[in-house]
Amino acid sequence: MRKIEKKGLDKSKDSDRILLIFFLFIFTVFILYLFRRFDDNTLTNWQWTFSGARLLWILPLLAAGIGASAFLSKSDRFEMHPFIFLFPVSFIAVIPLWREPELILDVARYFIYAKYMELYGIGYFFSQWGTGINIWTDMPVVPFIYGLIFRLFGESRFYIQFFNTLLFSLTVLLTCSIGRTLWNKEIGFYAGLLLLGIPYLPTQAALMLVDVPSMFLFTLSVFTFIKAVNTGGPFWIVSSSVAVFLTIFAKYSMGLWLTILPVISLMAANGNFLRQVLLKRSAGVVIITGLL
Numbered sequence: 180m181r182k183i184e185k186k187g188l189d190k191s192k193d194s195d196r197i198l199l200i201f202f203l204f205i206f207t208v209f210i211l212y213l214f215r216r217f218d219d220n221t222l223t224n225w226q227w228t229f230s231g232a233r234l235l236w237i238l239p240l241l242a243a244g245i246g247a248s249a250f251l252s253k254s255d256r257f258e259m260h261p262f263i264f265l266f267p268v269s270f271i272a273v274i275p276l277w278r279e280p281e282l283i284l285d286v287a288r289y290f291i292y293a294k295y296m297e298l299y300g301i302g303y304f305f306s307q308w309g310t311g312i313n314i315w316t317d318m319p320v321v322p323f324i325y326g327l328i329f330r331l332f333g334e335s336r337f338y339i340q341f342f343n344t345l346l347f348s349l350t351v352l353l354t355c356s357i358g359r360t361l362w363n364k365e366i367g368f369y370a371g372l373l374l375l376g377i378p379y380l381p382t383q384a385a386l387m388l389v390d391v392p393s394m395f396l397f398t399l400s401v402f403t404f405i406k407a408v409n410t411g412g413p414f415w416i417v418s419s420s421v422a423v424f425l426t427i428f429a430k431y432s433m434g435l436w437l438t439i440l441p442v443i444s445l446m447a448a449n450g451n452f453l454r455q456v457l458l459k460r461s462a463g464v465v466i467i468t469g470l471l
Contacts (some may be wrong), residue, residue, distance in 0.1 A: 195262040197249045204245055205238060205400040212237075217291035220281065243353045261355050269375045276385040277340045286314065286387045289322050296326020297334065319422050320396075321389040339387050346395040347384040351375050353398040360405055389430050395435055396426040403439050404464060408447045427468075440464075 212234050215225040229237075249255070295312050296304040304312070304326065308319050325339060332338045353370045357454040358367030374380070384391050403419035423440070426433045444461040448454035 195379045197245075198254075200302075201242070201245050201249075204241060208241060209234070210239060216345050217420045226332050243423060258365060258368045261371060262352055262366070265351050265355060265368070265375065266348050269381075270344055270349045272341075272375070272429070273344040273347060275435065276381055277337075277344075279382070279385055281386055283386060283388060288317060289325060289387055289389065292317070292319070292322030293329055295326035297329040298321055305406070306399055316431045317389070318428045318430055318433075320425050321392045321430075325387065336387065341390045342383055343384045343386070343388075347380065347391050350391070350395045350398050353395070353402050357402050357405065360402070360409075393426070393430040393433055396422060400426045401439065401443070404443060404461075405447075407464055408460050411456070416460060416463045417467060419464045420471060422466045423464065424471040436471045 181190075211225050213227055213300060215229055218225040292304075292312060292314075295307070299307075301323075303405070305319065308314065324342075328338050328342060351374050354374045355367040355371030358370035360367075380394075400419065400422040403415060403422045407415040407419040422438060426437060446456065448457045451457060
């Protein structure tokens, strides 16, 4: 990590990397097209993907996109202002996907939970969660927020999509901030860019699911916990506790993901002469989270 922080990323072999990326992108799409008949997925299928567009049209567009990316990568202006670049690009990237229909049946449950919140209010929602409101393995935080949006702005899918897209963009910024905190500004920028480059995530931001809000809350928990351990102070300790609390009640699997927090605490304390202070800060987050 010290070498990376001192020298930054080596850009001496940009041409070779660009050629390798170009070849891999073209080769991957060609392979997917060639073996598309073997995909029997009933939700999203490569046969359907290529049925509306011919490969002879896809490859030139892909090549043009890679060429534009190579041209843009020559400039370091985006790295100088990562937040200004990453936020609008990540937000705009999701907007064309707002037209996609709700594909996952789980949305029906989240809509019903949100409807309870919209019609009967906060007290009823939490008092009846798991009793009058039948649940499966779901947690209440995200449906509660959806219901709050319905109640404040109206029962429109647009507001849910806007909210989830906003959380997706903020997750990209948080990932960038984590990279900057642990290493340096350059690595933080590329960390956010890599998260933005995962094709699956923007498609989820357009749906009324709990995955993108859970991802945001988990990333927020990691960032605020790092700040709480390294910086201390009531603000970061309380912020971290609230973030962890909300993450736990966003999705049942988040408890497993949050096991990274003790690792962060131990790594920060390892070899640090302030290890007792760091561990006390970690304990403060645990205690406040437990009280919540």
